[in-house]
Amino acid sequence: MSTSAGGQSKRIGVFGGAFDPPHNAHVALARAALEQYDLDVLHVIPTGHAWHKARALSAPEHRLAMARLAFGNIEGVTVDARELQRPGPTFTIDTLKALQAENPGCQLYLFIGADQFATFGQWHLCREILEIAIICIADRTESALTQTEFDVYAPYNHRFFILKLPLMPVSATQIRQMLASDAATAEEAIKLVPDAVARYISHYQLYGPG
Numbered sequence: 001m002s003t004s005a006g007g008q009s010k011r012i013g014v015f016g017g018a019f020d021p022p023h024n025a026h027v028a029l030a031r032a033a034l035e036q037y038d039l040d041v042l043h044v045i046p047t048g049h050a051w052h053k054a055r056a057l058s059a060p061e062h063r064l065a066m067a068r069l070a071f072g073n074i075e076g077v078t079v080d081a082r083e084l085q086r087p088g089p090t091f092t093i094d095t096l097k098a099l100q101a102e103n104p105g106c107q108l109y110l111f112i113g114a115d116q117f118a119t120f121g122q123w124h125l126c127r128e129i130l131e132i133a134i135i136c137i138a139d140r141t142e143s144a145l146t147q148t149e150f151d152v153y154a155p156y157n158h159r160f161f162i163l164k165l166p167l168m169p170v171s172a173t174q175i176r177q178m179l180a181s182d183a184a185t186a187e188e189a190i191k192l193v194p195d196a197v198a199r200y201i202s203h204y205q206l207y208g209p210g
Helices: 024-036 061-070 092-102 114-118 128-133 147-151 173-178 181-189 193-203
Strands: 011-017 041-046 075-077 107-113 133-138 160-163
Touching: 011 024, 024 041, 024 061, 024 107, 024 133, 024 160, 041 061, 061 193, 075 092, 092 107, 092 128, 107 193, 114 133, 128 133, 128 147, 173 181, 181 193
Parallel strands: 011 041, 011 107, 041 075, 107 133, 133 160
Antiparallel strands: none
16 A cells, blocks of 8 residues: 555645646645645646647647746656656546556545636546545635535535635736737736746747747
8 A cells, every 4th residue: 555654545636737838826736735735746747638628739848848847846746747648638537547556545636726627527537536536626716616516526525625725817828828919918928937937938939929
């Protein structure tokens, strides 16, 4: 059985996303997850082939490099490239099962945003995900979650918890749009990502106009 130093079952967090680009709210979520849920490790996992995304993602090597720059200095975080290396569509359930097999007896915590929770019922094998992992919902705005939303998943609604976060209304979509705009707006966008990520974006001229 996989155990922590104190003899308890190992607590493993999973935080997936496109990270296109990773921004300051992503970093705040990772730090909050480690602290509030006393995780032994948090796997930050850039999405592979995102079948559910209407737009094409930036090249995997760029998103992986930026994730490593954004999260690499946070103790307890490992940037996990497995979904980028997996051929075909990427499903969360496959990643959770793999981590469970690698860490028998562990407790998995899946961290998602409130926007992802709104569509969770459409996820591939979502009920099986609830059997494997505790779902921790991070709301980046004032919480508007209702009990009715959780009741849809009865008898699994006890598997949902809230991750408390400061108000940080920023999204990767917004940042990409700002970077593709005029120079002054792009300069403001750079402040929304970690410094190392900002330098990477500038060096490779990502998200610019055209």
